[in-house]
Amino acid sequence: MKLSDAAKSWHTDGFAILPAFIPPEELAPVVRDLPSQFPTAEGFHDGTDARRDRFIGDEFAGIDTFPFKSTELSLLAVSERLLELASVLLDDSDFHLYGAESWAKFTGACDYDQDLHRDYLNHSILVPSTTPGCRQVEIFVFLTDVPEDLGPPHLVSRRHTDRLPALPNWFLRPGQVSESRYTDDSGSPELYAAEVSGAGPAGTVIAFEPGTVHRGTGLTAPRGARYSMQVCFRPAQLQWGQRVGWAVRSFSSEWSAFVGRATARQLQALGFPPPGHPYWTAETLAGMALRYPSLDLAPWTRAE
Numbered sequence: 151m152k153l154s155d156a157a158k159s160w161h162t163d164g165f166a167i168l169p170a171f172i173p174p175e176e177l178a179p180v181v182r183d184l185p186s187q188f189p190t191a192e193g194f195h196d197g198t199d200a201r202r203d204r205f206i207g208d209e210f211a212g213i214d215t216f217p218f219k220s221t222e223l224s225l226l227a228v229s230e231r232l233l234e235l236a237s238v239l240l241d242d243s244d245f246h247l248y249g250a251e252s253w254a255k256f257t258g259a260c261d262y263d264q265d266l267h268r269d270y271l272n273h274s275i276l277v278p279s280t281t282p283g284c285r286q287v288e289i290f291v292f293l294t295d296v297p298e299d300l301g302p303p304h305l306v307s308r309r310h311t312d313r314l315p316a317l318p319n320w321f322l323r324p325g326q327v328s329e330s331r332y333t334d335d336s337g338s339p340e341l342y343a344a345e346v347s348g349a350g351p352a353g354t355v356i357a358f359e360p361g362t363v364h365r366g367t368g369l370t371a372p373r374g375a376r377y378s379m380q381v382c383f384r385p386a387q388l389q390w391g392q393r394v395g396w397a398v399r400s401f402s403s404e405w406s407a408f409v410g411r412a413t414a415r416q417l418q419a420l421g422f423p424p425p426g427h428p429y430w431t432a433e434t435l436a437g438m439a440l441r442y443p444s445l446d447l448a449p450w451t452r453a454e
């Protein structure tokens with residue numbers, strides 16, 4: 151799919167599915183590194199990996215947050231392809247990564263089947279907007295194949311959800327009773343009937359908005375494992391779209407390893423001022439050389 155077509159779908163439907171958007175050669179170093187981050191399918195299902203217990207009983211317990219143990223995974227979060235996609239969708243060249251998570255799921259570890267919902271309640275302190283310049287984008291990246299029996303996300307086009315009010319936010323599957331103003335227990339048959347599956351091969355990317363109705367689905371493949379990453383971008387000026395702050399994670403070996411291999415453009419997505427910004431002076435450059443000995447400061451030095 152061309153990026154211009156992805157932008158059209160994203161605007162019309164609230165999401166765009168780009169099968170195998172990350173090519174195998176770019177995914178290969180990440181896949182090689184995955185066992186440093188998560189148990190393999192065999193390690194989990196045979197019980198030979200001591201890290202397996204963390205995944206039992208809580209679907210969200212399989213999430214790791216940026217910066218990752220695997221530097222390859224951290225670099226993928228801001229790979230040129232994903233930055234280009236974010237730039238086209240947000241129609242902006244100055245945007246920030248406001249969240250990045252990688253997620254391993256294993257068949258039988260817990261129930262991954264979710265109710266339809268929107269994500270904005272923990273991606274923004276406001277409500278979603280479609281005004282140009284006020285949009286945020288979430289992107290799922292499949293690190294391995296995700297066919298239907300390995301729990302692909304399902305999404306509902308904005309054409310079916312445009313008239314929904316901001317709350318309730320969760321559309322419960324039949325048989326559940328709403329206990330708060332955030333949940334709707336009508337069963338929402340029209341929304342569930344309109345679901346589109348995001349199933350696809352490794353490298354598939356699904357871009358959607360925090361206001362897009364979607365859900366995670368269950369893993370049923372015997373001895374199955376699903377590995378994915380979620381990255382979230384917003385225009386640099388859009389202060390109300392938040393998930394984490396990077397400084398609190400920046401005194402870690404994972405962060406230093408990532409910074410040492412990242413480009414100026416990738417680091418700008420994490421909040422580094424761009425080359426030519428008044429921040430870059432002889433004094434700050436000297437300090438940065440001490441803080442990050444393996445970072446090539448040439449891009450910022452030349453433009454000082």
Ligand SMILES: O=C(O)CCC(=O)C(=O)O
Nearest residue numbers: 301302303364365366367
């Ligand atoms: O991981 C997925 O496929 C979707 C998960 C999801 O929608 C969520 O946790 O909000």
